[in-house]
Amino acid sequence: MFNVQYITFISNYKNIKLECSVVRKILGRTENTTDIWFTPKEIITKLGPFDLDPCTELERPWDTATRHFTKEDDGLNQKWIGTVWCNPPYGTQTKIWLEKMAQHNNGIALVFARTETKMFFDHVWPRARGVLFIEGRLRFCNKDGKPGKTNSGAPSVLIAYGNDALSKLESSNIPGKLIYL
Ligand SMILES: C[S@@+](CC[C@H](N)C(=O)[O-])C[C@H]1O[C@@H](n2cnc3c(N)ncnc32)[C@H](O)[C@@H]1O
Incomplete structure (x- = not known):
């Protein structure tokens, strides 16, 4: 045929x-x-000011804090001073950054809400003061400041380490659900 x-x-x-x-x-x-996605500016405006962002790029769309460390500085192994903003590299490295946030105990982390993971049970549930589950999905930004074409594909959560950070979540007016820990 x-x-x-x-x-x-x-x-x-x-x-x-x-x-x-x-x-x-x-x-x-x-x-x-890629790790090179930046926090939308309105999130920083609503939560800031911050003294330090330990993990960002030299070429960034906006400042997230007064001081910034990049991969070249190796922000993880620097001394952290003041209130920290931490939207860390995602994937297997995230837990190390949350561990350091918990030790530092002064700042806010933004990560995917993988609430069932060992990372959450080790470094969030017993050590943070509160979590704000963001309503909807964020669209992270490119280095030119434009939002990505698609949303992040997963729910995001803001984690407050320390009382000052919790106050920032409380007064932020970011749509979502705040849970006290
Ligand atoms: C998800 S992006 C967030 C950028 C920025 N913190 C923000 O909120 O817009 C994570 C950043 O961490 C950087 N990074 C990865 N490893 C690092 C390290 N050891 N020290 C400092 N920055 C690092 C990546 O290059 C990337 O720019």
Whole structure:
């Protein structure tokens, strides 16, 4: 019914489609897993001022604090002074940043609300003063300050370490649900 050329053509076409979808997935994963997403300015305006952002870029759309550390400074191993804003690198590194936030006990972290994880049970539930679950999903920004094309794809939570940080959450008017811990 089908000749050899036709079957060869269909088979090649399917292989090309498969390869394209693999390439798209790899490219998509690279794009979505970058750490270089910035906190929307209105969040900082509503919660600030902060003395230190220990993890950001030199090339950023706006300041998030008075002082900033970058990857080159290795903000994790610097001395943290004052009220800290911490939207850390996501993925497996996040827990180390929350651990340092808990030790420092003066500041606010913004992370995905992975409330069931060991990270939350170790460094949030027993050590933070409160959490504000943000209503809806944030759209983080590019280095030019424009919001990403899609939202973050997961719920976000603001975590207050220390009483001053809790007061900031209380008075922020950021839509969401504040839970006292
Ligand atoms: C999710 S972005 C948040 C940027 C900024 N804190 C903000 O709120 O807009 C995380 C940033 O942490 C930086 N980073 C990763 N490892 C770091 C390290 N060891 N020290 C300082 N910054 C680091 C990344 O390069 C990236 O810019």
